[in-house]
Amino acid sequence: MDLSYGKQYEEFRAQVQEFLGKHWPPKGADAELPKEEGRRRFRALATEQGYLSRSIPKRYGGSEQEPDEIKANIIREEFRRVHAPGDVTGIGTMMLVPTLLEKGEEWQKEKFVGPTIRGEIGWCQGYSEPGSGSDLASLKTRAELVGDEWVINGQKIWTTTALNADYMFCLCRTEPEAPKHGGISYLLIPMKQPGIEVRPLRQMTGGADFNEVFLTDAKTPKDWIVGKRGEGWLVSRATLKHERNSIGAAATSTAMLAGLVHLAKTTKRGGKPCIEDPEIRQRLVAIEGYVRSHEYSGYRQLTLNSRGESPGILQLMNKLMSTNIGSEVAKLALDVLGEDGLLDAQAGEEMVMLPAGNRSWIAQYMYSLGIAVAGGTANIQRNVIGERGLGLPRDVFADRSPAK
Amino acid sequence: MNFELSEEQQLLQQTVRQFLEKECPATQLRAVFEGETGFEPSLWKGMVEMGLAGLHLPEAFGGAGLEMIDLALVSESLGWGAAPGPFLGNALGGLAILLAGSDEQKQRWLPRLAGGDAIATVAFDEAGGLWQPEEWALKGSRTLTGSKLNVPFASLADVIVVGLAGGELALVEKGASGIEIRSMEGVDRGRRIDRVSFDGTPAQALPQGAEASARVRDAGLVLLAADAFGAGSRLLDMCVKYAKTREQFGVTIGHFQALKHQLANMAIEIEPARALYWYAAHAFDHIPKQAPRSAALAKAHLGERAMQVARDSVEAHGGIGFTWECDVQIWFKRAMFDRAFLGTPSIHRERAAKLAGW
Numbered sequence: 001m002d003l004s005y006g007k008q009y010e011e012f013r014a015q016v017q018e019f020l021g022k023h024w025p026p027k028g029a030d031a032e033l034p035k036e037e038g039r040r041r042f043r044a045l046a047t048e049q050g051y052l053s054r055s056i057p058k059r060y061g062g063s064e065q066e067p068d069e070i071k072a073n074i075i076r077e078e079f080r081r082v083h084a085p086g087d088v089t090g091i092g093t094m095m096l097v098p099t100l101l102e103k104g105e106e107w108q109k110e111k112f113v114g115p116t117i118r119g120e121i122g123w124c125q126g127y128s129e130p131g132s133g134s135d136l137a138s139l140k141t142r143a144e145l146v147g148d149e150w151v152i153n154g155q156k157i158w159t160t161t162a163l164n165a166d167y168m169f170c171l172c173r174t175e176p177e178a179p180k181h182g183g184i185s186y187l188l189i190p191m192k193q194p195g196i197e198v199r200p201l202r203q204m205t206g207g208a209d210f211n212e213v214f215l216t217d218a219k220t221p222k223d224w225i226v227g228k229r230g231e232g233w234l235v236s237r238a239t240l241k242h243e244r245n246s247i248g249a250a251a252t253s254t255a256m257l258a259g260l261v262h263l264a265k266t267t268k269r270g271g272k273p274c275i276e277d278p279e280i281r282q283r284l285v286a287i288e289g290y291v292r293s294h295e296y297s298g299y300r301q302l303t304l305n306s307r308g309e310s311p312g313i314l315q316l317m318n319k320l321m322s323t324n325i326g327s328e329v330a331k332l333a334l335d336v337l338g339e340d341g342l343l344d345a346q347a348g349e350e351m352v353m354l355p356a357g358n359r360s361w362i363a364q365y366m367y368s369l370g371i372a373v374a375g376g377t378a379n380i381q382r383n384v385i386g387e388r389g390l391g392l393p394r395d396v397f398a399d400r401s402p403a404k
Numbered sequence: 405m406n407f408e409l410s411e412e413q414q415l416l417q418q419t420v421r422q423f424l425e426k427e428c429p430a431t432q433l434r435a436v437f438e439g440e441t442g443f444e445p446s447l448w449k450g451m452v453e454m455g456l457a458g459l460h461l462p463e464a465f466g467g468a469g470l471e472m473i474d475l476a477l478v479s480e481s482l483g484w485g486a487a488p489g490p491f492l493g494n495a496l497g498g499l500a501i502l503l504a505g506s507d508e509q510k511q512r513w514l515p516r517l518a519g520g521d522a523i524a525t526v527a528f529d530e531a532g533g534l535w536q537p538e539e540w541a542l543k544g545s546r547t548l549t550g551s552k553l554n555v556p557f558a559s560l561a562d563v564i565v566v567g568l569a570g571g572e573l574a575l576v577e578k579g580a581s582g583i584e585i586r587s588m589e590g591v592d593r594g595r596r597i598d599r600v601s602f603d604g605t606p607a608q609a610l611p612q613g614a615e616a617s618a619r620v621r622d623a624g625l626v627l628l629a630a631d632a633f634g635a636g637s638r639l640l641d642m643c644v645k646y647a648k649t650r651e652q653f654g655v656t657i658g659h660f661q662a663l664k665h666q667l668a669n670m671a672i673e674i675e676p677a678r679a680l681y682w683y684a685a686h687a688f689d690h691i692p693k694q695a696p697r698s699a700a701l702a703k704a705h706l707g708e709r710a711m712q713v714a715r716d717s718v719e720a721h722g723g724i725g726f727t728w729e730c731d732v733q734i735w736f737k738r739a740m741f742d743r744a745f746l747g748t749p750s751i752h753r754e755r756a757a758k759l760a761g762w
Contacts, residue, residue, distance in 0.1 A: 001681070275762045
């Protein structure tokens with residue numbers, strides 16, 4: 001065992017640091033550019049160096065690097081250290097681009113990949129529907145081919161960034177006679193058109209990060225389909241051999257724990273810092289047991305992934321580990337906050353003397369539940385761990401088998 | 405970055421497991437568990453022949469000169485097999501003599517321990533749960549008077565490393581005058597514990613005891629964490645097997661989400677904690693600043709996790725899980741030992757908090 005990255009990688013780290021020293025924050029004439037333009041130029045330089053868009057072929061605007069999770073992690077660490085812009089985040093780069101690269105037509109890759117990874121166009125995901133959550137393949141939004149256009153009718157929900165998105169990648173039922181999974185197609189749909197209405201969905205936190213999207217005779221060209229008709233389910237499950245971020249999830253957990261320890265040190269109860277309270281100390285260390293388990297399991301996954309070996313059941317656990325930790329952290333934070341736990345995170349600042357830090361912990365108390373549900377509920381994660389990890393039999397649902 | 409076992413380490417674990425499957429299958433294990441002494445000489449002899457008794461002792465003393473991670477991997481495998489015998493006390497006693505003994509003491513004991521010609525154990529606990537070196541109250545140097553509790557296999561041991569006030573350590577040899585050893589009827593019948601009383605019993609101080617005793621304790625915490633991981637992962641295996649074979653309502657019970665989710669929760673409790681004990685074992689030799697706290701954290705966490713998995717395992721087996729017949733009880737008690745020996749999880753959580761400066 002050796003927890004250092006090794007000589008070869010420390011040399012790589014030095015190169016990244018040298019590059020950042022030269023280019024971030026922007027120097028010389030670049031420093032005069034408007035902020036967004038400065039970030040754009042920096043990203044272009046970093047891509048040229050092979051630091052960004054590493055899994056994207058050069059002909060679509062990426063840097064086409066050999067997969068190397070350790071290098072990717074070093075880049076993230078060093079970029080984060082100096083607050084340099086990293087890869088454009090969001091559902092377009094995370095989900096659509098890998099899907100297009102695997103399953104898209106050449107013209108689709110040329111048209112969409114470059115602008116998406118440069119952040120010039122934004123996407124939203126049209127998967128969930130009011131009646132189709134965990135049982136996604138039961139979705140009912142219909143698309144019919146009329147002449148050279150798909151005409152789409154239905155409703156999507158939990159659609160993050162729908163208000164600002166330029167396009168939606170959307171699962172629609174195009175073959176109503178086909179069995180459940182076989183009747184779905186993967187369409188790309190322009191968002192700025194009369195047939196689409198976006199309504200923000202207010203969350204329990206009071207904020208509105210999600211939307212409902214109503215499609216009423218919305219239209220998209222005939223060839224804006226990824227894969228063939230009826231292959232949408234398979235297309236949406238296309239997995240990519242791109243770099244996994246197995247340390248990323250644990251980094252969030254360790255940062256949350258550090259924040260919680262800070263909160264407990266700086267918040268007083270009965271005139272003494274909360275961190276001196278025996279119960280709070282016990283709970284903090286109990287949480288740390290899970291956090292370090294997650295963190296060190298991340299080291300192990302990084303090692304195995306970088307060798308092309310499978311980390312097995314561990315990689316199925318990352319989301320549920322994060323969720324469980326997030327939930328325990330949020331609960332303990334609310335105890336530390338004491339009476340501030342009565343207040344609304346969104347309350348006007350003139351009304352209450354609530355420090356910004358406490359405000360975000362109160363919000364986190366509810367957000368931690370949103371995270372537990374988003375992208376596959378904790379119970380669905382348990383199914384995955386049980387079935388794919390432990391080899392337990394799948395649930396007996398007659399309509400679950402057809403898509404292979 | 406390399407946080408994975410080497411081929412040699414994987415082979416070591418595999419060898420120990422195969423040995424236990426062959427030499428200590430369920431029927432044999434149960435016979436020892438239910439027997440008079442909890443000790444099977446041929447099984448211990450086999451372990452000694454594999455080099456397990458001196459794995460961490462220098463080659464100059466007949467050991468294998470390996471690191472804490474290797475010893476911990478063996479401990480995991482023994483927990484996995486619920487292997488009865490004096491491995492833990494023998495390993496800690498040997499380490500204490502190595503770290504704190506004079507040349508003469510090392511020469512006298514270590515080759516014999518590594519070669520299986522003698523067995524060592526450690527006497528740390530005093531009434532009131534005083535496990536930690538800074539808590540030991542027993543006084544004396546050349547002779548000891550007082551008693552120690554929860555001493556693993558004291559009746560077998562040729563030499564007992566006794567913890568004294570000030571974190572000092574002393575050796576007491578088998579048959580020394582004034583020593584009285586009585587079984588305490590411990591719950592884990594694969595690792596018997598005794599009460600050891602001294603009455604003017606001759607003892608020999610280990611010169612570096614005060615400097616070494618905390619480190620011996622930390623080693624114990626790592627080994628117990630590893631053992632707990634082994635026991636917890638074995639229990640999970642047993643439950644998964646049962647869920648795949650036991651039928652109710654015409655299907656195997658693993659089909660039912662209630663059980664599937666319980667097993668998934670058990671898996672997520674135990675599996676990630678493997679890396680926690682690896683890290684603590686690695687830190688023991690390579691990251692000295694983090695070693696004490698990592699050991700405390702691993703022991704607290706795994707003591708708790710393995711115990712919860714054991715409780716869930718009884719439930720997952722239904723009525724049969726509550727019987728003496730069912731092997732779950734053997735690992736359940738293994739987990740009870742790992743949880744309580746050298747101090748319960750809450751004790752080590754508080755220590756971890758202090759060590760962080762909280």
